[in-house]
Each structure stands twice: as C-alpha cells, then as structure tokens.
Amino acid sequence: MGGGLAGMVAALRLEQAGSPYLLLEAQTRFGGRILSQPVAADAGFGVDLGPTWFWPHQQRMRRLCAELECAVFAQHVDGDVLYQQSSVQPVQRSGEGEGMLSYRVEGGTQSLIAALTARLDPARVHRGCPITGVARGDDGWCVTSDDATGAQRQFRAQHLVLAAPPRKLLQIDGLAQCLPTGLPAALMATPTWMASQAKFVAVYPAPFWREDGLSGQAFSRVGPMVEIHDASATADTGFALFGFIGVPAEVRSQHTTQTLQDACLRQLVSVFGAQAATPDVSYLKDWAREAWIVSAEDIGEPPRHPELDLSVWLPQLHSMQLHVVGSEVAPDEGGYLEGALGSVEALMRTSGLFA
Numbered sequence: 001m002g003g004g005l006a007g008m009v010a011a012l013r014l015e016q017a018g019s020p021y022l023l024l025e026a027q028t029r030f031g032g033r034i035l036s037q038p039v040a041a042d043a044g045f046g047v048d049l050g051p052t053w054f055w056p057h058q059q060r061m062r063r064l065c066a067e068l069e070c071a072v073f074a075q076h077v078d079g080d081v082l083y084q085q086s087s088v089q090p091v092q093r094s095g096e097g098e099g100m101l102s103y104r105v106e107g108g109t110q111s112l113i114a115a116l117t118a119r120l121d122p123a124r125v126h127r128g129c130p131i132t133g134v135a136r137g138d139d140g141w142c143v144t145s146d147d148a149t150g151a152q153r154q155f156r157a158q159h160l161v162l163a164a165p166p167r168k169l170l171q172i173d174g175l176a177q178c179l180p181t182g183l184p185a186a187l188m189a190t191p192t193w194m195a196s197q198a199k200f201v202a203v204y205p206a207p208f209w210r211e212d213g214l215s216g217q218a219f220s221r222v223g224p225m226v227e228i229h230d231a232s233a234t235a236d237t238g239f240a241l242f243g244f245i246g247v248p249a250e251v252r253s254q255h256t257t258q259t260l261q262d263a264c265l266r267q268l269v270s271v272f273g274a275q276a277a278t279p280d281v282s283y284l285k286d287w288a289r290e291a292w293i294v295s296a297e298d299i300g301e302p303p304r305h306p307e308l309d310l311s312v313w314l315p316q317l318h319s320m321q322l323h324v325v326g327s328e329v330a331p332d333e334g335g336y337l338e339g340a341l342g343s344v345e346a347l348m349r350t351s352g353l354f355a
C-alpha cells in the first residue's frame with residue numbers, strides 16, 4: 001500500500017526476488033512526497049516541490065541513485081548569502097554562507113520514481129487505487145480498494161506491506177482493529193515529516209544570481225519565504241530558485257494559491273532584484289492540502305522528527321504477515337528519503353518476504 005519512495009523500492013525488491021506483488025497507490029501519480037515539475041513544457045526534467053537534498057553520509061541514497069542510473073550533482077552553494085532582516089532595511093550580503101555539502105538528483109528527485117516505475121511490471125502497479133479497508137481472514141488479508149473508475153475491488157494477499165504515513169494508516173477501515181495493542185496510539189503520535197510545509201519554485205532562463213556572485217541562498221524575517229536556495233534542475237540547466245514558505249498552514253488556507261505565488265515572486269524581486277520578476281514558470285506546492293499524505297493532526301504541530309520504533313510490535317506483526325515501511329518508521333534517518341530506504345532494508349532483513 002502506497003507508491004512513495006518506500007513502497008516503490010519495496011516493490012522493486014519483490015520484483016527482483018521474483019515474488020508476486022501488487023502495489024496500490026491512492027493518487028494518480030507515483031512518488032508521494034517526491035514531486036518534481038517540468039522546467040518547461042518540452043523538458044523531460046524538473047524542479048523539486050518535495051524533497052530536494054540528500055547528504056554525504058546517506059549512503060543508501062547514493063547506492064540507489066547508482067543502481068537506478070540517476071546522476072547526482074552537488075547543491076550550488078558558491079557565492080554570497082543574502083539576509084532580509086526587515087521590509088524597510090536594505091537586504092544584507094555576506095560572504096560567509098552556509099555551504100554545507102548536499103547532493104541533488106539530476107532532473108529532480110522524481111527521476112528516481114521514473115526509474116523505479118520503468119523497472120516495475122506495469123500490470124502489478126496501480127495508481128488512483130486507494131486502499132479503503134482491510135480485513136484479516138484465515139487465508140490472509142482481504143484488501144478493499146477503489147479503482148480509477150470509482151468501482152470497489154477486493155484483493156487477497158498473504159502479506160500486506162503498508163507504506164503510507166502512520167497517521168494515514170489509521171484511516172483505513174478495519175486496520176486499527178487488527179493491530180497489536182498500543183500500536184494504533186503510537187501511529188497516531190507519529191508526525192508526518194514536512195507534511196504541513198509549502199514550497200515555491202521559480203524557473204529562470206539564466207542564473208542571474210550566480211552571475212552576480214550570489215549562491216541563491218537567502219534567509220528572511222519578512223516572508224512569506226523564510227529560506228531560499230538555488231533549485232536548478234541540474235548543475236547547469238533549468239535554473240531555478242526555491243523557498244520554504246514560513247506562513248503557517250492554517251493562515252495559508254485563507255489565501256488562494258495565486259495570492260501566495262504573487263507574494264513569493266514579489267519577495268524574490270525584493271531580495272534578488274528586478275530580474276527575478278519574470279520567471280519562465282513558477283510553482284507553489286502546499287503539502288498541507290495533500291489529503292493522501294497529511295492528516296489533520298499534522299497541521300499546526302511544531303515540526304518534530306518522527307521516531308517510531310516498531311521493534312516491540314514486530315513479532316506480532318510478523319505473525320500476522322503485516323509489515324510497515326516508510327520514512328516515519330525508519331530505524332535511522334527518520335523523516336528523510338534515506339530513512340524510507342532504511343525501512344525497506346529492515347523489511348528485507350526481518351520479514352521473511354525475500355527468503
């Protein structure tokens with residue numbers, strides 16, 4: 001259940017092991033929190049509206065990129081950093097930026113999802129098929145799903161692998177009743193990492209900030225964006241800037257996407273100058289409106305890294321042939337792409353599914 005990074009990689013490992021599987025994804029696209037949008041109508045690569053970076057110590061991401069033949073490049077950080085302290089003071093420039101090394105997937109993180117999709121059997125992966133109910137019978141799991149036409153379908157499975165954010169699992173009819181004591185409460189207590197965030201990306205014909213000796217990094221106490229970075233799709237094409245919007249989700253919900261987008265663009269002009277006014281294309285993604293990822297409990301909560309250690313429930317879960325993966329249940333690097341991959345490695349080690 002779930003076609004984000006964890007669900008797609010779990011499916012790939014089953015495909016490689018020659019085990020029959022069926023992947024059901026609720027949305028009409030795969031990727032979950034991974035989402036890249038095209039830099040131009042005819043471009044095959046995109047800029048990231050979800051996850052952007054991985055870091056040097058995250059070797060699972062390194063290995064997956066190599067396995068899927070997705071090129072990586074270093075985040076552009078060369079150049080000065082800008083600080084917008086208030087709307088009346090001039091923007092300050094500093095040569096002592098925050099140049100921590102991080103990596104990006106060329107053409108957008110969605111390149112990983114495209115490569116995974118290409119390696120999976122199309123007959124076994126279904127989009128637009130939310131799982132709405134599950135029941136445990138003597139012969140395994142009975143899974144109810146709505147298909148793309150809205151019709152209800154039922155599937156039988158020996159094992160059920162859940163790869164959706166923990167709080168979303170509790171919205172599936174019948175699942176909480178099947179879970180070991182204490183697990184439903186633990187799932188509810190686990191926040192969905194970054195689920196209430198929003199990002200704005202503007203794509204430009206040229207990297208005017210780099211030409212000005214700027215890194216593209218800016219920090220603002222004015223907003224709506226609080227932190228801005230170079231978001232170019234590759235090291236030297238698809239030039240873009242992105243910012244995390246600091247306005248809380250409840251406040252954002254009172255404004256239209258267009259109003260927020262206009263405010264972000266005005267801010268880019270006030271920080272980077274007039275050339276920022278005319279992007280080729282711009283995008284705003286408000287993750288708090290993503291009903292298949294975010295839960296009501298995630299909105300308004302202060303950001304908190306998820307740390308859900310399933311080990312106490314694993315014996316019972318395994319006896320039921322029920323498995324939970326995803327970045328929120330990662331053995332380490334919880335919340336990150338790396339964590340999502342770590343949770344699948346744990347599944348492979350402990351579930352007996354890959355024997």
Ligand SMILES: Cc1cc2nc3c(=O)[nH]c(=O)nc-3n(C[C@H](O)[C@H](O)[C@H](O)COP(=O)(O)OP(=O)(O)OC[C@H]3O[C@@H](n4cnc5c(N)ncnc54)[C@H](O)[C@@H]3O)c2cc1C
Pocket residue numbers: 001002003004005006007024025026027030031032033034049050051052053054129130131132163164165168172193194195197198199287292293325326327328335336337338340
């Ligand atoms: C704005 C933003 C920025 C981020 N930046 C970074 C970053 O720079 N680096 C980093 O490492 N991480 C970052 N993250 C976190 C990263 O995106 C996640 O850790 C990772 O993508 C989670 O993958 P996942 O497969 O565990 O879950 P998800 O991607 O959430 O996938 C879960 C899937 O389950 C599906 N689903 C839900 N309910 C059902 C149902 N009933 N039936 C069927 N399918 C269902 C959903 O539609 C979704 O596709 C960021 C996240 C966001 C939102």
